[in-house]
Amino acid sequence: MATPSTSSTRTARTFCRICTKFCGLVLEIDGGRVVNSMGDREHPITRGFSCPKGRAVGRLHDASERFTTAQRRNVAGNLEAVDPEHAIAEIAQRLNGIVAEHGPDSIGLFMGTQAYQATPTIPFVKAWLRAVGTHKFFKTATIDQSAKTVTAGRMGVWMGGPQRFEDSDVWLFSGINPLVSMFPLGGFPVHGGRTALSEARERGLQLLVIDPRLTETAVAADVHLQLKPGTDALLSASLLHVILTERLYDEAFCHDHVVNVDKLARAVASADPESVAQDVGVAAAEIYDVARRFGRAKRGMAVTGTGANMGPWSNLNEHLVQALNAVCGRYAREGDSAKGNAVLAPPGRPRAHACGPTRPWESGYQSRFGYGLIDGDLPTASLPREITESGADRVRALIVIGGNPASAIPDQREAVRALSQLELLVTVDPFPTETAQLAHYVIAPAMLLERADNTRAYDDTYIEPFAMYTPPVLDPPPGVIEDWQFFALLARAMTMKLTIGSLVIEPGDELPTTDALLDHLSRRGRVDPEELRTYPMGHIFTEIEAPVVAPADGTGARLDVMPPDVARELAEALRRERIPQLSRGDALLTVRRSLRVMNTFGRWAKEFDKHRYNPCHMNPEHMSWLGAEDGSLVAIESEHGRIHAIIESDPTVLPGTISMSHCWGSLPGSDDEPSSYGSNPGRLLSLVHGTEEINAMPQMTAVSVKITLLPQ
Ligand SMILES: Nc1nc2c(c(=O)[nH]1)N[C@H]1C(S)=C(S)[C@@H](COP(=O)(O)OP(=O)(O)OC[C@H]3O[C@@H](n4cnc5c(=O)[nH]c(N)nc54)[C@H](O)[C@@H]3O)O[C@H]1N2
Ligand SMILES: Nc1nc2c(c(=O)[nH]1)N[C@H]1C(S)=C(S)[C@@H](COP(=O)(O)OP(=O)(O)OC[C@H]3O[C@@H](n4cnc5c(=O)[nH]c(N)nc54)[C@H](O)[C@@H]3O)O[C@H]1N2
Ligand code: SF4
Ligand SMILES: [Mo]
Numbered sequence: 001m002a003t004p005s006t007s008s009t010r011t012a013r014t015f016c017r018i019c020t021k022f023c024g025l026v027l028e029i030d031g032g033r034v035v036n037s038m039g040d041r042e043h044p045i046t047r048g049f050s051c052p053k054g055r056a057v058g059r060l061h062d063a064s065e066r067f068t069t070a071q072r073r074n075v076a077g078n079l080e081a082v083d084p085e086h087a088i089a090e091i092a093q094r095l096n097g098i099v100a101e102h103g104p105d106s107i108g109l110f111m112g113t114q115a116y117q118a119t120p121t122i123p124f125v126k127a128w129l130r131a132v133g134t135h136k137f138f139k140t141a142t143i144d145q146s147a148k149t150v151t152a153g154r155m156g157v158w159m160g161g162p163q164r165f166e167d168s169d170v171w172l173f174s175g176i177n178p179l180v181s182m183f184p185l186g187g188f189p190v191h192g193g194r195t196a197l198s199e200a201r202e203r204g205l206q207l208l209v210i211d212p213r214l215t216e217t218a219v220a221a222d223v224h225l226q227l228k229p230g231t232d233a234l235l236s237a238s239l240l241h242v243i244l245t246e247r248l249y250d251e252a253f254c255h256d257h258v259v260n261v262d263k264l265a266r267a268v269a270s271a272d273p274e275s276v277a278q279d280v281g282v283a284a285a286e287i288y289d290v291a292r293r294f295g296r297a298k299r300g301m302a303v304t305g306t307g308a309n310m311g312p313w314s315n316l317n318e319h320l321v322q323a324l325n326a327v328c329g330r331y332a333r334e335g336d337s338a339k340g341n342a343v344l345a346p347p348g349r350p351r352a353h354a355c356g357p358t359r360p361w362e363s364g365y366q367s368r369f370g371y372g373l374i375d376g377d378l379p380t381a382s383l384p385r386e387i388t389e390s391g392a393d394r395v396r397a398l399i400v401i402g403g404n405p406a407s408a409i410p411d412q413r414e415a416v417r418a419l420s421q422l423e424l425l426v427t428v429d430p431f432p433t434e435t436a437q438l439a440h441y442v443i444a445p446a447m448l449l450e451r452a453d454n455t456r457a458y459d460d461t462y463i464e465p466f467a468m469y470t471p472p473v474l475d476p477p478p479g480v481i482e483d484w485q486f487f488a489l490l491a492r493a494m495t496m497k498l499t500i501g502s503l504v505i506e507p508g509d510e511l512p513t514t515d516a517l518l519d520h521l522s523r524r525g526r527v528d529p530e531e532l533r534t535y536p537m538g539h540i541f542t543e544i545e546a547p548v549v550a551p552a553d554g555t556g557a558r559l560d561v562m563p564p565d566v567a568r569e570l571a572e573a574l575r576r577e578r579i580p581q582l583s584r585g586d587a588l589l590t591v592r593r594s595l596r597v598m599n600t601f602g603r604w605a606k607e608f609d610k611h612r613y614n615p616c617h618m619n620p621e622h623m624s625w626l627g628a629e630d631g632s633l634v635a636i637e638s639e640h641g642r643i644h645a646i647i648e649s650d651p652t653v654l655p656g657t658i659s660m661s662h663c664w665g666s667l668p669g670s671d672d673e674p675s676s677y678g679s680n681p682g683r684l685l686s687l688v689h690g691t692e693e694i695n696a697m698p699q700m701t702a703v704s705v706k707i708t709l710l711p712q
Contacts, residue, residue, distance in 0.1 A: 012473040013040060013536045016054040017117045017448040018598050020458050021182040021190050023050050024468075024537055025057070027449070032475055034058025034449065043537050045191045045466050051182075052596055057449065059605035061474060066430050066604070067444035069479020079432075079442060084481050085489065087441050092493030094424050098397050099132070105393035108136035108386065112403015113599055117448065119456045120484035120517045123500045125401060126376075128487040131496040135365045135378065136395050140403060142380040143410060145185070145309040146695045147318035149375045153694075154315075154566060155322055156356045156559045158257075158331040160549040161338045161348070162187055165200065166463055168300030170293060174210040174232065174321060175307020175701075177217050181593045184461035186303035187339065191462065194220075206297065208290050210235065211307060212590055213659055214652040223290055226654055228281035229590045230580040230702025233313040233573045235280045236320035237271035239291045240264065243327065245272075248295025253329030257354050260562035261327060267562060267570050279579060294324065301330045306591055310700040312578040315692045316569040323561040337546040340460030343467040344532075346524035353552035354559045361694055368393065371696060379696035380409060381687045384418035397424035401483060404600045406434035407663045410685035410698040411640060416668060428486050431604050434667050445483050450476035452514045454532065456522055465546075467527055468538025469518070482514060565693075578690060580702045587622070588657045589636070589681060589703040600663040603678075614664035614678035615648035619655040623647060626709055633674070633710040638684035638703055644710065645679040658707070662700075 009030040016023045024043025028036040037057050039050030060066075070087040071079035098106050109129060115121045129137055141149065165171055165187050178188040179197070189196045197220050201207060209221040210232070218224040227235055243249050244265040254261045273284035273291075280287070294302065302324045308317055325331070332338050334352035342348060361372030368391050369382050378386075383405070386395040398419070409415035419425060419438050427435045428443040436442045454469045455462075481489070488511050491498045498505045503520050505511070512520070519529040526544050562570075573579065580588055594614075597603055603612070616634060618626075628634065632647040636658070645660070653659045664678025690699040 009035065014449060014470040014473045015043075015455070015468055015538070016050065016057060017453065018053045018057065018601065019182050020116075020184055020461065021046065022455055022458060022468075023054050025050060025054060027058070027473060029474065033062050034474070040537060044540055045462065045464065045538070049193060053598060053602050056602070056605040060602070061447050061449055063431070063604040065432055067432070067442055068477035069444050071442040071444070073440050079436075081479070084443060084479060087443065088486070088489045089493050091424070091426055091441055092490055095397055096494055098423065102396060103393060104133035105136055106396045107132055107134045108138065108383065108395040108398040109134070110138045110380070110383065110398060110400045110403055110405050112140050112401065112405070112408065114402030114601065115483065116457060117402070118451060118483055119453055119521055120482075120514065121402065123521065124484040124487040124498065127498040127500050128491055131491055131498055135367070135373070136386060137377045138380045138383045139375075139377045140380065140408065142374060142377065142695050142697060143408065143700070145304070145306060146374055146697060147309040147314045147692075148185075150315045150692075150694050151318045151322050153359045153361065154357055154563055155319060155326065155561060156354050156358075156557065158354055158559065160332040160334070160336070160350045160352045161340065163299050163301050163330050163332055164337070164339045165189055165300075168297075169204055170206045170208065170297030170300035171200075172208040172210070172290070172294055172300070172302040173217055174302065174304045175309065176303065176305025177211070177215040177593065178305075179216040180595055181305065183305055184458065186305060187301060188303075189463050205300070206293050208293060210290075212654045212657050213592065223286065223293065225282050225286055225290055228279070228580070228654075229307075229588045229657055230311040231280045232308050232311055233317040233320060233570070234271065234276045234579065235282075235287065236317055236324070237268045237570065237574065238273050238276045238280070238287050239294065240320060240323060240327070241268040241271045242273065242288055242291035243295040243324065244268065246292070246295065248292065249327040250329035254327055257329075257558055258326050259558045259560050263562040263567065264323060264327070267567055270574055279576065295328060299330065301325050307701055310591055310697075311702045312580065312690060312699050313569060313573045314697050314699075315694060316566060316573055319566050320570075326559045326561055332549045334549050334551050336549045338549055339546075341462055341465035341544060341546055342525065343459055343465050343527055343541055343544060344454055344456035344522040344525035345459045347526065348547055350547055350549040351551070351553055352549050353555065354557045356557040357560050357563065374695050380405075381691055381696035381698050383409065384411075384414050384687060387418040387421055396422065398422050398426070400425070400427040400429070400435055400439075401486075402428070404429070404433040404435045404663065406438055406667065407600050407665070407680060408682065409687075410682050410700060411687045412665075412680055412682045413641065413668050414687055428483055433600060437667055443486050444477075444480045445486070446472075446476040446480045449474045450480070451482055452518060454518050454522065455538065456518075456525070465541045465544035466538055467532055467541065468535070469529070469532045484514070484517065485511065580704055586707045587705055589638070589684060589701070589705045590657050590659045591701045592617070592659045592661055594661040597661070603664070612678065613646060613675050614661050614680075616645035616679070617648050617650035617653050617659040619653045620649050620651060622653075622655040623649060626707060628709055633712060635708045635710055636679075636681070636684065637706045637708070640686045640689070641683040643679045643681065643683050644674045646674055658705070
């Protein structure tokens with residue numbers, strides 16, 4: 001064992017599941033409480049790494065605010081403890097009544113980030129939605145990076161998968177900061193962290209970063225384009241302009257697999273670096289430099305995160321960034337090893353051909369607001385209207401799982417107004433979140449250390465064929481249930497059958513154990529679950545090889561880099577429509593992540609008492625124009641709302657912009673004191689003005705704001 005134990009303490013190994021990095025942890029447990037949590041140095045993948053959230057995981061479990069049993073709102077308006085099965089029986093009765101009177105589409109479900117952090121949750125959520133027969137499914141993706149799904153639908157997808165960071169000679173990160181967010185979707189090997197980045201640079205990888213802030217990632221870059229926020233679409237068009245006019249693209253790949261390259265070239269003809277430089281706020285020479293470095297390299301991709309997917313023209317910008325990859329042919333080709341080692345998930349079958357555009361939102365179900373299904377879900381920005389506007393299928397009841405929509409949905413006032421009108425609001429959450437404060441019922445879930453799990457959910461983010469199983473390492477409080485059990489028990493109480501692959505759970509059936517479910521969900525993987533359970537720190541299954549990209553199947557499908565709707569958006573963006581101008585306000589508000597919290601999760605740990613608010617990061621030069629000092633109180637006002645915040649000096653922030661994290665504050669009206677609750681910049685955003693067409697994605701970064709110093 002890595003740590004000495006006194007007679008009353010025991011040591012347990014597990015992995016953290018607060019974010020997607022899944023760090024190995026060694027815990028010291030005394031009297032059923034975690035008294036120490038640290039990164040497990042013997043963990044073969046994360047090798048001792050942990051962050052402040054993982055080290056505070058014990059505090060999160062025994063925070064005094066935590067719900068340890070279900071709650072029901074009484075006639076006086078207060079939450080009171082209730083047996084979970086009793087609460088579920090009452091909820092089921094209400095839901096069945098609403099379905100009988102108004103049909104299944106009057107029931108909604110909002111799924112937040114923590115639903116992704118336990119392997120069985122999403123399969124049960126989806127099975128329950130199918131059993132109810134509702135289309136009113138909302139995910140955080142449509143207030144996050146669903147531009148990626150929209151782009152896949154409009155351009156098509158390469159079935160061989162992306163190229164791998166580990167064998168590339170260039171990588172372009174736009175609006176993503178994986179050294180803080182640990183966000184793996186950009187292909188960066190997050191488990192390796194800074195070491196992976198410096199090793200890659202030592203072997204010659206050129207790192208290109210597009211970000212208005214000098215981020216932890218940008219510090220390591222060969223070139224950092226510190227653009228004016230919200231001008232990404234212009235910049236991406238300009239990068240394409242250089243690559244297409246200087247013939248730095250892969251003509252042979254385009255001939256075989258891409259259509260409308262000529263239309264794309266004509267569409268970006270006016271986006272030469274000299275013409276966009278001033279709007280984008282970087283020198284033309286820097287744009288040429290980034291385009292040439294990217295285009296001349298042999299392998300490596302352009303990838304985006306929230307910053308590039310939350311500004312104006314987010315769908316267009318994502319399309320243009322993916323067009324860079326498409327015209328340069330930056331995909332795994334026939335004979336290449338594909339990215340991702342499916343160990344517990346079924347192995348992929350990569351093939352060297354494209355699957356053409358599918359545009360799923362154009363066929364099938366359409367909501368009364370004219371939205372189709374993006375990835376089986378409707379845009380979250382339309383959820384408040386689904387509740388407040390009359391209509392036969394108005395959402396009357398909402399189940400929330402692993403999310404906090406009353407804090408996370410842009411235009412928080414409108415979101416809260418809508419959620420308050422529900423006939424029934426149920427949230428499954430360990431904490432008295434803003435959503436819980438509005439809910440009729442709160443179901444208290446078992447938290448991460450109280451659940452068995454394995455690494456299946458993020459199987460394909462490992463470079464090595466790694467998998468780990470953890471048993472529960474703490475006993476759950478008696479009043480909690482696991483998230484999947486909530487849906488299983490709710491289905492039973494509603495007398496519905498749940499179908500998860502070959503597993504069918506009838507209302508009268510005994511529920512499986514979590515271990516049995518984990519085995520079922522990994523049944524098409526390549527390791528024996530029994531064997532996996534024998535490795536306390538997980539195991540690298542070296543005998544499992546990454547799949548090799550097979551030849552094309554001859555269907556001839558192609559990627560479309562310039563469909564008519566993208567061409568129209570591009571023409572509008574090139575006319576400078578919706579491109580933020582600094583002169584319109586005092587500053588542009590930009591998004592960022594904080595290492596201390598995972599969205600709203602983490603605010604409850606005592607470690608954060610010292611710094612329990614959400615600073616407004618500002619460049620010292622900008623502070624001096626404003627006459628502000630560290631700790632100054634300011635009002636931040638947009639066309640849609642006003643918040644108070646505390647200034648923090650930050651030289652990494654571009655002067656003229658401010659950089660703030662999200663999901664702080666409390667309910668509007670109860671939190672005018674930013675030092676005790678923090679400030680929620682979501683109140684400065686609109687759900688209507690400037691949203692994207694297909695996914696109703698709000699503009700969440702590069703928002704024009706006015707900043708006023710308040711009397712101290
Ligand atoms: N202004 C602004 N708004 C934003 C963003 C932004 O950048 N700026 N970012 C957006 C993005 S990218 C996202 S993803 C959303 C986040 O939106 P949400 O997903 O709605 O927010 P979270 O705080 O991640 O919600 C997770 C909840 O799960 C709870 N939880 C913790 N453990 C468990 C568990 O084991 N079971 C269950 N059932 N619950 C648990 C936590 O207490 C917390 O309330 O916010 C969006 N909103
Ligand atoms: N510690 C921690 N980790 C998290 C989370 C958290 O809250 N805390 N949240 C999780 C969630 S839900 C998500 S979706 C991921 C997000 O993961 P990331 O997308 O990596 O999020 P950030 O670290 O905020 O990086 C976004 C970057 O975009 C930049 N940016 C802002 N505006 C613009 C712009 O207009 N253009 C460009 N090009 N860049 C811009 C910001 O300066 C910032 O560096 O992180 C996840 N991981
Ligand atoms: S929250 Fe921190 S410790 Fe936990 S998995 Fe993420 S990076 Fe690792
Ligand atoms: Mo997110």
